[in-house]
Amino acid sequence: MAMLLFGLGLVVVLVLLSLNNGADSEYIEYNTTRRIVPGKINVHLVPHSHDDVGWLKTVDQYYVGANNSIRGACVQNVLDSVISALLEDKNRHFIYVEIAFFQRWWRQQSNTLKIKVKKELVDSGQLEFINGGMCMHDEATPHYIDLIDQTTLGHHFIKNEFGQTPRVGWQIDPFGHSAVQAYLLGAELGFDSLFFSRIDYQDRAKRLQDKTLDVVWQGSKSLASSSQIFTGISPRHYDPPDGFTFEINDVSPPVQDDILLFDYNVQERVNDFVAAAFAQANVTRTNHIMWMMGTDFRYQYANSWFRQIDKFIHYVNQDGRVNALYSTPSLYTDAKHAADEKWPLKTDDFFPYADHPNAYWTGYFTSRPGLKGYVRVLSAYYLTARQLEFFKGRIDSGPNTDALADALAIAQHHDAVSGTERQHVAADYALRLSLGYKEAEKLVASSLAYLTQSASSSGVANFQQCPLLNISYCPPSEAILSGGKSLVVVVYNSLGWKRQEVIRIPVSTDRITVQDSSGKTVEAQLLPISNATLNIRNYYVTAYLGKSPRETIKYWVAFSVSVPPIGFSTYTISTAKQTGHGIAISSVYTSEESIDNTIEVGQGSLKLIYSAREGKLTHYANSRNLVTASTEQSYSYYSGNDGTDKDPQASGAYVFRPNKTFPIKSESQVSLTVIRGPVLDEVHQQLNSWISQITRVFKGKEHAEVEFTIGPIPVDDSTGKEITTQITTTLKSNGTFFTDSNGRDFIKRIRDFRTDWDLQVNQPVAGNYYPINLGIYVQDNISELSVLVDRSVGGSSLVDGQIELMLHRRLLHDDSRGVGEVLNETVCLLDKCEGLTIQGKFYLRIDPLGEGAKWRRTTGQEIYSPLLLAFTEQDGNEYINSHVSTFSGVDPSYALPDNTALITLQELANGKVLLRLAHLYEIGEDKDYSTLASVELKKLFPTKKINKVTETNLSANQERAEMEKKKLVWKVEGSGDESKVVRGGPIDPEKLVVELGPMEIRTFLIDFLNIRVFGS
C-alpha cells in the first residue's frame, strides 16, 4: 500500500512539473518489447476478433460488410486494418481463427502484399493461425467425421500457403464442449492446448473458487493419457476485463497520456489494469494470466485497439507491479508449461451448458432438424463421392467435391448446424450445400459411368440420382418404367464390409419384376404409398423444385440387395406383362380386423406386438436371443416457456425451457394399419393431423426402424411446442444412461448429477438433456435398450427404463441469446406458408446386457453411410450385357474387419491420397471387438502399387512422428494409475499392415505409383 501511494504521488508531481514547465507534447515511443518477468504476474494480452462464419448475416455479408443494418460487421475491414497495424510495429501480435474468412481475404490480395504478410508477419509469429479450421465448429451437433474434414480443409490451406501448423485449439464461443473435441480435434491434431469460455455457471463458480479453471483434459477412456490436452477455461467470457475494450464506439476510457490535453489519466488506467490483473491472478494457477483482447467482429479499425494496448504495456511495465506483454495462446501455453505445475485432471465433457438457473442451452441440440438432417446426409455423400473420385482420378477443373467440402465445412460453424442462426442465414447454408451437392452429383455420375464401362460398352452410361427419394420422389424410376424400358439400379456401398440391406424405390405400376445382375429374380415386395407420404411429396417437391410432381407413383418396391465392400452391385427393375414373378403385393390389415386384440409384426426373429384396441406397441420379442420386454412408444410435447413469468427466460433457438409436458394421444378410431410381406412388415400410425409414423421390421434384421413425420406443428394457440418421443421399457436403469460424443465415444450420464460439482437442479428436464449424434442407451443387469438416430437430436432418460428424443421444435419467442429471431421455420408455396414438416428416422433394439455395442457400432455406421443409389435405363438386357455390374475396390477375398471403418479415402490436389482408418469400439465396450484390429493396405488397394506410406496427425498437416516429438507433456495431479493404452504399432513398409487400438483413428498420406492407371 505504501508503495502504491508513493507511486501515485510521484506521478502527480511529474504531471505538475510538466504543466509548470509548459513543455511541448511530443512523440512518445512506447516500449512494447515482449518479455516475461519471473516472479511477477504476467498478463498475456491476446488481440483477437471472433468472426462468426454466418449467424445474423451470411458468411459473405459478414465478409464484405453488407446488410449492416442488422449488424455493423465487416471482416474485410478487420483483416485489412489488422495487417497494417501489425506491419507498423513488430511487437504487436494477432491471432486469426476462421479460415473461411481468411481465405476470402487472401485470394483478393496482391502478390507483393502476400509475400510481405508471409515473410514479415506469419513467419515471425506476429500473425498466428489458431484452431485453423474453416470455422470454429459447434461441438454438440456435428458428426466427428465432419469435424475432421472441416479442420483438415483449413489446416491444408494454412500449410499450403504458409507452411504453418496450428498449435492451439480456440473454441471460445461454442455452447458446451465435447470429449471428442478434447482428444480428437485437440490432442490428435497435435495441439498443445485448448481454450474456451462457455461452461455451466455452477461449474465455473466452483472452478473459480478451487482455482481449477486450468485442467488437463482426457477426453477418451480408450486413449486416456496418450491423448490429453492442457485446457484453459476463461474466468468469464472471451472478452477483456470490464473497461478494456477499444472498438471505435466502445465506452472504455482510453489512456490519455498527452500532458497538453485535459483528462490525463495514465496512473488511473494503470491502476485499473493492475487491479483487474490481480483479480484474475487470484483465481488462476501460476503467475501467467491471459486476457482475450477482443470479441465478436472487433478490430474493424485495428489501431483503436493496438494504440491502447501499446500504451498499457508501456505504462504498466513502467509502473512495474505486474508485467504486460503482447502474446498469443501459444506463447501463453509455453509459459504455463514452463511453470512445471501439476494440473487437475478432467474427464468426460462439458455438457450440458447453462449460463443461468433456467437457461440450459439444450434446445439447439434439436433446433432446425431439417438443416441438421441435410448436413448429415451430405456428410455421408461427401465421404462416398470422394471414394468414387479416387477410383476415377481427381480432376482439378471439376466436377469434383471441392464445393461440397467447402459448404459442409462452413455448415459446421457453431451458428450453422447448431440451428442458432437467422432464417436467411440457414437458407444460405442450405443453398451452398445444394450447390456443392449438384457438383458432387455430377462427379458421382461420371465416376460410376467410368467404373461400369467395360470393353464391350457401346456408350457411357448416364446415371441419375434421387436426392428427394426420402419423400418418394424419383423421376428416373417413374419415367423409365412408364416408357417401357428397364430401370437399372447401381447400389454403391462406401463401407469396408459387405452389406445386405433392403432398398425402396417408388414405382408407378405393380407389373414389375426385379433381377440381380446374373438375371436371377430377386424377391421383392410392393408397399402402398401412404397418404402422409404423398402429401409431403407433393407439397415439398413443389416448394423445392418449383413444379409439382407427376402423380404417377403407386407403390414402393422393396427388395434386399447385397453389395460388396467399397463397391457396387447392379439390379434391374423391368415391367412385366402381369404382376411380376417373385413380386409380392403386401397384404394390408387394420387394427379392427384383429381377433384377440394383439397384432404381431415381423417375419424374422424380431416380433413387435401391438394392442389392437389401444393401437400401440406393447411388447418386443426376439426369438433368437430370447429377449422379451414390455415396450411402449409414445409422443408428447413440451409447451415452450414464453418468458412471461418471474424469470423472463423463454424457450428458443438455444435454450430449452419447458413449461409443461402434454401426452399426444391418438385421435383417430382406426389408428393402426399393418402391411405385411416377405421382405418387411410395416405398421402405419396416424397419431393426429400432424404426427404420423411408420415402424418397419425387416426380415433379416433384429431392430425396428421408425420413420416419423412431424409437422406443421400447430401454434394457433399461441404456444410454441417441442415434440418428443418416448420409448419406454421396464429396465431398471437406475438413473443412468449413455450418450455419444459427436458420434464416437459413449459417455455415462447420471440423472440430476454432475461429476465435477454438486448439481443444484433447477430444470429437471432441460438440465438432463444431452446431444445425440449416434445413439443413446440404458441398461440394467439383464438387458440394454439402444436407440440410434439419423441426425443430431437432443435426448435424455428422464425416467428409468425410458429413452426420450426431441425430434422437432417450433417456438414463438426469442430466448435473448443474440439471434433476435424466433425459431419458427415455415415452408411457403406462393403466398401460403405453413410450419416445417420433418421426416426422419430412429432405430431401436433390445439386447442381452453386454451385447448391444455390436449393433450400435455396426448399424450406426450403416445409418451414417446409407447405400448410394444411381439409376440408368436399358432396352432388353443391353446394359447388363455390356457393363461391369459388380465392383469392389478391395481384394475380392478381403473386407475390413468388423471393428474398423474407412472414414476418408481422397485424392488430394497434389496427387497424394489421404487415408483415414477408424477403430469403432472403445476399450472394454465389446468382448470380441474392443481389440487390436489390423487392416492390410495391399488388399485395400489391390490394383495399385503403394510407393510410400506416411503416417500423419489427424489433419494430415504434419508427420505423426514430428508431432509426437514436439508435443508438450503435461503433469496431472493425483496418482497416475491407469490401465494400459492400446495403440497400433508403426507400419512395416514391406507388409503394409495398419494396426488400430480401440477408438484409434490413424491418418496416412499415400503415394501410389501411377495413380491413374486403375481400371485400364
Ligand SMILES: [Zn+2]
Ligand atoms: Zn460465435
